[in-house]
Amino acid sequence: MEKAAARVEIGTLLLNLCHSVSPLPIEKTISESEAGKHAHLLDLLYNLIVPSSEQENVHLYHRDDRKDDGGQNSSRTSMPFRKIREILEGAFGRIRMLLENIIKCLKNVPILQPIGMVLEQILKAFHLVSSTTAAVDHETDGAVPVTIPSVSELHNIAGIHFRPLEHGGIRGIRFDQKKKCFFLPQIKLDENTEVMLRNLVAYEALTKRNYLIFTRYTELMRAIIDTVEDVEILIDSKIIHNELKDKKQAEELFNGMSKSIGPTNTPDLENEIKKVNEFFDNTEKVRAYRIISKYVYSSWKLCTLLATLVLLALMVLQTFCSVYDCPKILKTGTGTGTT
Known part of the structure; x- marks a missing residue:
């Protein structure tokens, strides 16, 4: 008792x-x-x-099924690609070493130095391919970052409103396309919040490795809060209850949160984020901006070239007129034409 x-x-x-x-x-x-x-x-x-x-049990169940299978399906499909990649990486490595040795030899022969310069460009291309492959492998194996516009962009450009969830918590995060409302759980920001969030993320990473919903929530908040304006909108929407000294601290709190180093396995939340992005991408302002970016900004090199040619033409004309009397020539030409 x-x-x-x-x-x-x-x-x-x-x-x-x-x-x-x-x-x-x-x-x-x-x-x-x-x-x-x-x-x-x-x-x-x-x-x-x-x-x-x-939902969490389903994720655990599927994860266990893959373990029971010994990962045969994934290993059968990935092993041939790994072997091909290893063969290609080995071939690239040998070619790089050969090019480096040839370039060293050509540098000692003045006549052949132009060939060495060409080979140096080819070597740089090999280095670029290797670094790009490594970056892609790292991105594929690691966590996928949350890609979503900020609160102010969603609100000011797409007209999306933010509303606090009445129940459901983190699992209840959703986007209502008809109402243009993004529902998020309320969060209280005070002097203990950052410590608690970091500890809860660490606890989840150690104990709930197959379904990191809390970690993904912090990444979502980190992604949508970029400025103090974002914090102000969420405060006005009664999602953030700020007890900190100023709003800048709230913005720094979320931007200081670290990202996950592995997949979080949160398909429902990813689906809601995807719906927000699709809605934002289909707004008239965003489509107009992307058209401008595609057809105007992409042609800036051509515009620069044309401006340079016009400037050169004006400089040539100025030089010509400084040597010859252009007004006299123009008058003569006009007089000849009228006679």
């Missing part, structure tokens, strides 16, 4: 603490005795903010 009473008392203290320090709404109601069973405070707080659901 004493242990049960102690557990209830500890659970009450833990729940009260979680309610006071939680930056996001508590989505799960549990008893005091159940709260006392959690391993530590972060474990309790995370499960109150992001309670486990069938």
Whole structure:
């Protein structure tokens, strides 16, 4: 009885603490005795903010299925490509070494130096191909960053409004195309928020590796908040409750959050982000801007060339007129024409 009473008392203290320090709404109601069973405070707080659901179990189930299969399907498709890539990388490496040796030899022969310069350009091309391949491999193997316009762009350009979620928390994030509303959970910003967010992200990375919904939420907030104006719009929309000294601190808080280093496996949230991007891309202002970017900005080199030619022509004309008397020539030509 004493242990049960102690557990209830500890659970009450833990729940009260979680309610006071939680930056996001508590989505799960549990008893005091159940709260006392959690391993530590972060474990309790995370499960109150992001309670486990069938969706998470589905992700775990599919992940286990791939493990049970031994990864045969993925390995069968990826192994031939890996071998081909290794062969190509080896061939590129040998060609680079050969070119480097030839260039060193040609530099000692003045007559053949032009050939060496051409080979140096080819060598640079090989280095570019290698660096591009490495960058693509890194992007493919790592996490995909959240790509979405900022709050001010979504609001001012696409007319999207932001509304606080009444229930559902992070899992309930959604975009209503008809109402042009992006629903986000409310978040409280105070002196403890940054520490709590970072600790919850770290806890999720260690314990929920197959479904990093909290991590993806912080990445979404980091992506849509770029300036103080973005923070102001979310404050006016009652999504952000700012208790910090100024709004600049709120903007710096989100921009200071680190990105995930691996895939988060959050298809539902990715789908909502995709819907926002598609809606934004189809607005008239954005389409007009992209047309201008495509047909005007892309031809800036041609415009620069034409401007340079016109300037050269004017300089030639000025030089010519400084040597010869252009007004006299023009008068003579006019007089000849009238006679």
